[in-house]
Amino acid sequence: MLIFFVDRFSLALYALKDNLRRTLLSILGIAIGIAAVMAVGTISKGGNYLIFSELETFGLNSVWVFRDRGDKDPHRRVREGSGIDNDDYQALTGGCCPAVQRISAVVHASFSKRAVIQAINRYSNAQVQGVDVTLTSIANDVVIQGRPFRARDITSRRAVAILGPTAAEDLFGAASAIGREFRIGNRKFTVIGVLEAKSRDFLASIGSSGGQDANNRILIPYTILQQMLGHKQINFLHAEAVTQTQADSAAQQLIAVLKRHNGHNYSYKSETMATYITTTERILNGVAMIGIIAASVSLLVGGMGIMNIMSTSVLERTREIGLRKAVGARRSDILLQFLLEAVVISTLGGLIGLTLGTIASIVLAEVTGFPLAPSLTVIVIALVVSVAVGIISGYLPARRAARLHPVEALRYE
Amino acid sequence: MIALSDINKSYRVGELVLPVLRGITLKVAAGEFVAIMGPSGSGKTTLLNIIGCLDSVDAGSYSLAGEVVDRASDDDLARIRNRHIGFVFQLFNLIPRISALRNVELPMIYSDVSPAERRQRALHALQRMAIADRADHAPSQLSGGQQQRVAIARALVNTPELLVADEPTGSLDSGTGREIMALFGELNRAGTTIVMVTHEEEIAAFASRIIRLRDGIIATDEGG
DSSP states (O other): OHHHHHHHHHHHHHHHHHTHHHHHHHHHHHHHHHHHHHHHHHHHHHHHHHHHHHHGGGOTTEEEEEEOTTOOOHHHHTOOSOSOBHHHHHHHHTTOOTTEEEEEEEEEOOOSSOOOEEETTEEEOOEEEEEOTTHHHHTTOOEEEEOOOOHHHHHTTOOEEEEOHHHHHHHHTTSOOTTOEEEETTEEEEEEEEEOOOOOHHHHHTTOOTTSOTTSEEEEEHHHHHHHHTOOBOOEEEEEESSGGGHHHHHHHHHHHHHHHHTTTOOEEEEEHHHHHHHHHHHHHHHHHHHHHHHHHHHHHHHHHHHHHHHHHHHHTHHHHHHHHHTTOOHHHHHHHHHHHHHHHHHHHHHHHHHHHHHHHHHHHHHHOSOOOOOHHHHHHHHHHHHHHHHHHHHHHHHHHHHOOHHHHHHOO | OEEEEEEEEEEEETTEEEEEEEEEEEEEOTTOEEEEEOOTTSSHHHHHHHHTTSSOOSEEEEEETTEEOTTOOHHHHHHHHHHHEEEEOTTOOOOTTSOHHHHHHHHHHTTTOOHHHHHHHHHHHHHHTTOGGGTTSOGGGSOHHHHHHHHHHHHHTTOOSEEEEESTTTTSOHHHHHHHHHHHHHHHHTTOEEEEEOSOHHHHTTSSEEEEEETTEEEEEEEO
16 A cells, blocks of 8 residues: 555656646645745734734723613713722622622722823823722733732722822832822822733724723722722723633623612713624634735646646657556546646645745844744645645546546547 | 457548558467468558557457457457557557656556556566566657567556467567567567567568468468
């Protein structure tokens, strides 16, 4: 069996050597096709990586719930307020909602008179947010210096703050901010932690800041912010679903509780990271699909090239086919011989394309800094596609050769 | 060896049906050397192709070495040609891009002989044809007579009982043609049955029996 294939294979190589120049053209066609398909795959994988590494910094299981201010009911529209207060929040933190892992109140620092943020003679324009102890873990915020909030910080309304890297830099320069003091309006706060910088390059490039500058924030206990503002309102809820797929049910469960409390006064809506992720994935897949279709055209051209040279080859070697049949080749022998030639051409093309594609993705990985090594799956698919292109484009010419009548083939001039 | 009975064969050209063989009955015993002659269009090449199992018959029966072949499948015919029949053609029909040795190995590739044995048997066949010193040459580097020797070596390499030759000297000068006929004579004395088509009386004279065709029937059958 092995001898059988070695024989057939060496026959195929002989034939290819014979028509080297036009064989090379077809090989090139397949190589470009495979390399292009791989490049598209790698680029879309890189895009995925880029976008997800940024989406991840919001917390992939995030759910936001807030008052629906768009409701058109005039009896409701007159009402002031965020629609969520500390009593509601109490109910929501009491294990109301099985799909919710964690939840944090978020309070905006909407002072009636602008509060200056100041450390001796340095100033910050950071956005101040009142949050619960859970927020940093929900939003994937990493405290790289100092410590996160503790429950006591919230319940005792301690004047402590965690700074985003830009805010820390603005207020304290290069020196460590931990333990230092600064003012929000006339209230003095002590810095207990500094957050790791978050990348927003991609979101910034499509014109979104992701709602706020994630690096220019000052987080303080929501309880002390409410005290400073003199109310018990919560602007919105930032929760984390147990899993990404349960994000919608988490939102529904939270809204159900809020409606039970305030349903006659307010309506609510929610956003989930899962929706954004689905949308993003759909767009990325669409882009990748278009790219792969475009690259496949090159494969198609390569396949047609192979079909063409195989047809020419069958015609030129009609007498040889007749002779092979005369000395005992069966139809299957001839079919296999020409199919193997086609597969050898396309596989050589595939291997060259694979090499080009791999080099391209290594270069891309160097330039972009993303881990873009082609996976084993991609390599296997590229080779399977190459072999398939060879078989498909070689089949018709090979079948024509196999069906030649020996007498007529031998008489061919 | 060969038993043809009432063989009919016609070719269709568009609407026309041209009868080529019209009732050929013929027996050739093992060890004979037969020449088939006749004017062009008499059906001699068609008859040879049928004897060589390259072509099918429309009516009649054909048995070769005791095996009925007129209803055999394409693949069965391929096996019979491979095992029992060697072919020599007017235009040699060597594959141009491979060496003489590999050309001679060709029939053994289709009978699954191991590469080592193939090489050894091919060399032996070339030696018998006194052309072993050209084993590594491509056909284009050989003269017509040398090419025909390689082709005969290829025909013999599977030790067939029957050698079928279509104008084997038709592309050679008369001196070389006589050399090839001398080789045929040797093979025949060694036991190989030979059926040969020729239009040259001088070449036909090497055969022990001469069959003349006219309009698809046997006109004369001399010798044997």
